[in-house]
Amino acid sequence: MEATTGAALAMTALLLGTVHTFLGPDHYVPFIALARAGRWSLKKTLAITAFCGIGHILSSVVIGLIGVAAGLALSSVTDVESARGGLATWALIGLGLAYGVWGLWHGLRNRPHTHAHVHEDGSVHQHLHGHKEVHVHPHGEGRAIWVLFIVFVLGPCEPLIPLLMYPAAQHDWTTLALVTAVFGTTTLASMLTLTALGWHGLKIIRLGFMERYVHALAGGVLALSGVVVMVLGV
Numbered sequence: 001m002e003a004t005t006g007a008a009l010a011m012t013a014l015l016l017g018t019v020h021t022f023l024g025p026d027h028y029v030p031f032i033a034l035a036r037a038g039r040w041s042l043k044k045t046l047a048i049t050a051f052c053g054i055g056h057i058l059s060s061v062v063i064g065l066i067g068v069a070a071g072l073a074l075s076s077v078t079d080v081e082s083a084r085g086g087l088a089t090w091a092l093i094g095l096g097l098a099y100g101v102w103g104l105w106h107g108l109r110n111r112p113h114t115h116a117h118v119h120e121d122g123s124v125h126q127h128l129h130g131h132k133e134v135h136v137h138p139h140g141e142g143r144a145i146w147v148l149f150i151v152f153v154l155g156p157c158e159p160l161i162p163l164l165m166y167p168a169a170q171h172d173w174t175t176l177a178l179v180t181a182v183f184g185t186t187t188l189a190s191m192l193t194l195t196a197l198g199w200h201g202l203k204i205i206r207l208g209f210m211e212r213y214v215h216a217l218a219g220g221v222l223a224l225s226g227v228v229v230m231v232l233g234v
Helices: 003-023 029-038 042-069 076-110 138-154 160-168 174-201 208-232
Strands: 114-117 126-129
Touching: 003 160, 003 174, 029 042, 029 138, 029 174, 042 076, 042 114, 042 138, 042 160, 042 174, 076 138, 076 160, 076 208, 160 174
Parallel strands: none
Antiparallel strands: 114 126
């Protein structure tokens, strides 16, 4: 393959990796929302984002290479990616709804309430009482992270497939590696940048009495991001 063609594919991968990530709220909104709800550190948030992003990219690379090895047409591989995309979107919506329901129960459980207190002299007074905020247990949080990882593995990098199949069909493994590296690095860098910006932005926001419903709000945001992806087809 000519050097100019390889360079053009690399530049296209750079552009598509950036646009693909920015236009897809599912690439960063779930991490921002869950980090705010779980009070994750920035380091933990970015580590989980990178973990899911790598799975997201590698799954599409594997699908594309299998398609080439099996002699499938580009349209066939694209159909597979489209089906994966639909499944991933519904999975994200389902995760958001389930997390939101749990968050609502969590918030109602921790709603401040009054208790009557009787003194020895017979006088009675009431005082406001609230349970300590219960955070997600480590094993429960771990399950949520793995579910999110599975959603990202299911989610396709559809713009990557045509870029992969052309050099693969030409047996130009150097260009294939270059395109994969450029697209993957750009996608991960964009995901991490947007997530970090969102993390810092939400950190300064105080929700007041709605703070105890932060998990429910996060679940709603996850489901909404899935709906946006479905409607926009990104």
